[in-house]
Amino acid sequence: QVQLVESxxxxxxAGGSLRLSCAASGRTFSxxxxxxxxxAPGKEREFVAAISxxxxxxxxxxxxxxxxxxxxxxxxxxxxxxxxSLKPEDTAVYSCAAYLTSTYSRGSSPTYWGQGTQVTVSx
Numbered sequence: 171q172v173q174l175v176e177s178x179x180x181x182x183x184a185g186g187s188l189r190l191s192c193a194a195s196g197r198t199f200s201x202x203x204x205x206x207x208x209x210a211p212g213k214e215r216e217f218v219a220a221i222s223x224x225x226x227x228x229x230x231x232x233x234x235x236x237x238x239x240x241x242x243x244x245x246x247x248x249x250x251x252x253x254x255s256l257k258p259e260d261t262a263v264y265s266c267a268a269y270l271t272s273t274y275s276r277g278s279s280p281t282y283w284g285q286g287t288q289v290t291v292s293x
Contacts, residue, residue: 172196172268172282179264179287182256186291190251192266192284200244203269205280206251208262208289218264219251220274229274234260256291264289 178190190206205220219240220229228240239252249266264287267280 172199172202174266174268174282174284176264176266176284176287179289181290181292184256184258184291184293186256187252187254188256188289190253190264190266190287190289192249192251194247194249194268199247199268201272203271203274204240204242204249205267205269205274206240206249206264207267207280208260208264209286210259210262213262215265220269221249222274223272227273229276253289256289258291258293260289261291262289263287 173195175193182188201223203220203222206218207215208218209215217231218234219238221240221242225242237255242249266284268282270281
């Protein structure tokens with residue numbers, strides 16, 4: 171089992187920044203690829219970003235590319251999502267997720283999920 175706890179969400183004005191954190195416990199965190207997803211009200215959950223076990227390879231949805239950055243610190247069992255130039259359409263509940271693979275494959279589904287943290291961007 172892997173337990174994931176997100177933090178860092180909140181209310182920010184458009185153009186602002188937030189950094190989300192996801193603390194993992196349980197099985198060996200450093201072995202797994204990690205991802206961030208988001209779900210806006212009335213919409214389906216969508217992929218935001220993913221990172222390989224080593225942190226070398228990162229992947230982003232087109233909608234956040236160039237504005238968001240995913241990173242990880244395996245010594246702290248934590249994955250981060252730095253969000254810059256936020257837009258009102260970024261408003262959603264953001265959840266981190268763990269894959270039972272060391273690398274990310276487009277379209278693959280995570281195995282473990284956190285509860286999520288709310289991000290609200292005002293215009």
